[in-house]
Amino acid sequence: MKPNTLKIGFLRGGLEIKQFMRQRESVVFTLLFPVVLLFIFGSVFKGEVGPSGVTFSQYFLAGMIASGLVNTGFQQLAIMIPIERDFGTLKRLRGTPISPVSYFIGKMIMVFTAMVVQVSALLVFGIIFFGLNLPVSFEKWVRFIWLILLGSICSAILGIAFSAVPKNGRGASAVVSPIVIILQFFSGVFFVFSDLPSWMQQFAALFPLKWLTQGMRSVFLPEDFATQEVAGNWEVSKIAIYLIIWSVVGTILALRSFKWSDK
Amino acid sequence: MANDLGISVRGLTKTYKSKANGDKIAVGGIDLEVKIGEIFAILGPNGAGKTTTVEILEGYRDRDGGEVKVLGQDPAKLGNDSWAWRNRIGIVLQSTNDSQDLSVHETVHHFANYYSNPRDPDSVIHDVGLDEKRDARIQSLSGGQRRRLDVALGIIGNPEILFLDEPTTGFDPEARRAFWDLIRKLRDEGTTILLTTHYLDEAEALADRVAVIVDGKIIEVSTPENLGGRNTAKARINWFENGARQEIESDFPTDEVAKLATRFGGEVPELTVIRPSLEDIYLKMIGQL
Numbered sequence: 001m002k003p004n005t006l007k008i009g010f011l012r013g014g015l016e017i018k019q020f021m022r023q024r025e026s027v028v029f030t031l032l033f034p035v036v037l038l039f040i041f042g043s044v045f046k047g048e049v050g051p052s053g054v055t056f057s058q059y060f061l062a063g064m065i066a067s068g069l070v071n072t073g074f075q076q077l078a079i080m081i082p083i084e085r086d087f088g089t090l091k092r093l094r095g096t097p098i099s100p101v102s103y104f105i106g107k108m109i110m111v112f113t114a115m116v117v118q119v120s121a122l123l124v125f126g127i128i129f130f131g132l133n134l135p136v137s138f139e140k141w142v143r144f145i146w147l148i149l150l151g152s153i154c155s156a157i158l159g160i161a162f163s164a165v166p167k168n169g170r171g172a173s174a175v176v177s178p179i180v181i182i183l184q185f186f187s188g189v190f191f192v193f194s195d196l197p198s199w200m201q202q203f204a205a206l207f208p209l210k211w212l213t214q215g216m217r218s219v220f221l222p223e224d225f226a227t228q229e230v231a232g233n234w235e236v237s238k239i240a241i242y243l244i245i246w247s248v249v250g251t252i253l254a255l256r257s258f259k260w261s262d263k
Numbered sequence: 264m265a266n267d268l269g270i271s272v273r274g275l276t277k278t279y280k281s282k283a284n285g286d287k288i289a290v291g292g293i294d295l296e297v298k299i300g301e302i303f304a305i306l307g308p309n310g311a312g313k314t315t316t317v318e319i320l321e322g323y324r325d326r327d328g329g330e331v332k333v334l335g336q337d338p339a340k341l342g343n344d345s346w347a348w349r350n351r352i353g354i355v356l357q358s359t360n361d362s363q364d365l366s367v368h369e370t371v372h373h374f375a376n377y378y379s380n381p382r383d384p385d386s387v388i389h390d391v392g393l394d395e396k397r398d399a400r401i402q403s404l405s406g407g408q409r410r411r412l413d414v415a416l417g418i419i420g421n422p423e424i425l426f427l428d429e430p431t432t433g434f435d436p437e438a439r440r441a442f443w444d445l446i447r448k449l450r451d452e453g454t455t456i457l458l459t460t461h462y463l464d465e466a467e468a469l470a471d472r473v474a475v476i477v478d479g480k481i482i483e484v485s486t487p488e489n490l491g492g493r494n495t496a497k498a499r500i501n502w503f504e505n506g507a508r509q510e511i512e513s514d515f516p517t518d519e520v521a522k523l524a525t526r527f528g529g530e531v532p533e534l535t536v537i538r539p540s541l542e543d544i545y546l547k548m549i550g551q552l
Contacts, residue, residue, distance in 0.1 A: 001379050002346060002347070002379060003376060003377060003378065003379060007376075008376055008377065011373065011376055012373075015365065015369070015373055018364075018365065018369070019362070019364045019365060022364040022365075022400075023364060084361065086360075087359070087360040087361045087363075088356060088358065088359035088360055088361050089359075089361035089362065091323070091356060091359070092354075092356065092359055092361060092416070094323070095321060095322075095323070095349065095352075095354035095356070096349060096354075096374065096377045096378075096420070097345075097346035097347070097349040097350040097377050097378060097379075097420070098346075098377045099346065
């Protein structure tokens with residue numbers, strides 16, 4: 001009888017998490033790096049953004065949570081899969097009866113776990129040191145949860161699709177990381193989005209990170225801050241549409257371009 | 264196709280195209296038949312086309328031409344039930360470096376889940392001699408131990424055919440002996456084994472039949488004993504006479520030695536009688552002697 005694809009996917013997820021936890025550098029990087037960034041930016045930029053009493057660290061935290069989805073999904077997978085290709089992990093799996101779907105389920109589970117850990121660390125740190133206010137309304141919590149779910153799925157799919165681009169594992173980080181960092185500058189993570197030149201805003205609006213940061217601001221900043229956004233409101237449904245389009249495009253690209261080996 | 268064939272290959276060809284270095288013919292028309300239950304070795308120097316051939320049989324590579332059947336299926340046309348075919352084969356690749364952060368026990372147990380009828384993971388770990396390293400992280404294993412783990416993962420699914428690509432490269436002599444015993448044990452349990460190697464003694468020790476491959480072509484298929492006409496080759500008789508070494512070749516060395524003994528009236532100075540070693544024959548076959 002054929003082994004169950006979903007069950008093996010979950011088993012792989014468990015295994016991936018185990019491997020992740022055993023690589024001290026990856027745990028430290030995932031957990032500590034965003035918190036350190038938050039600490040630096042929160043300490044340097046003490047001013048307020050707009051007239052609603054929102055501090056820059058609150059604004060920045062919303063952007064960092066959105067970045068967390070991109071780091072743990074897109075960035076992590078687009079770097080890790082080429083390394084696994086180099087190490088022969090994928091080739092070995094290809095020679096077994098495992099379904100590729102199980103492999104991807106495992107990756108999604110790992111991504112989601114890393115993301116929950118990173119976002120929780122940011123939230124705890126933000127609440128303790130930067131006076132972050134958690135949303136109170138039920139509606140905002142619902143929005144937060146679907147942003148997290150849709151955001152990490154979209155991000156992971158794009159990471160899998162992009163994993164075909166780096167030629168080998170050694171160069172993967174050099175190809176992937178600059179893309180993420182540039183998008184962070186353009187998408188309202190390190191700078192206030194509405195202060196950016198409009199060409200930069202329009203460019204960023206093509207990619208998911210801009211929409212994720214906007215979504216997270218809509219969750220964590222006061223409702224009247226919406227008037228400070230470029231569109232003058234949160235554009236919640238537009239956020240969902242962009243993330244869904246990118247997920248679909250990413251799936252098509254991933255199916256066409258995914259490589260089990262470099263030969 | 265006859266039912267007792269695990270693998271059959273007809274006219275297999277594969278060329279690697281390269282603009283920079285010109286096209287390279289890796290496999291130039293190969294015919295092979297591997298019977299169920301035998302150990303079949305593909306022996307040849309590095310770059311002869313062994314790995315390309317095996318990776319085509321394993322379903323990793325496309326071929327340019329020829330017919331291939333492995334367990335009755337064409338590995339290039341597996342379609343939706345590829346899992347069912349992969350469920351029946353085991354693959355030990357040439358070099359892998361994965362799962363560094365997992366233990367032997369975790370890895371073998373995990374891979375058992377992929378198959379519908381796996382072997383017992385603990386007894387597989389025992390069979391490959393990794394009991395003591397059961398809880399060790401893979402990154403701490405020696406090269407030979409790592410290779411035995413590869414074999415464990417190759418046989419965990421209880422395969423009907425096991426592919427081994429240069430399995431003992433880099434082993435010390437003792438580890439090789441132990442490894443050979445393991446492979447023979449698998450054969451005795453009914454596993455068909457296709458092995459590539461560039462070690463002649465490995466082919467001689469393990470294989471029921473050997474194919475010698477040079478420059479993408481099979482130049483002979485035989486049992487190790489008969490390879491290159493070794494069993495019928497002339498013996499060389501060698502002695503010292505008139506201030507120089509003398510040598511003759513003969514199909515009847517005993518007669519020649521008797522004649523020499525008569526001529527010398529007893530002891531023949533520095534007499535040796537040699538049959539060509541398998542290595543001599545092999546090196547001659549691959550054009551390096």
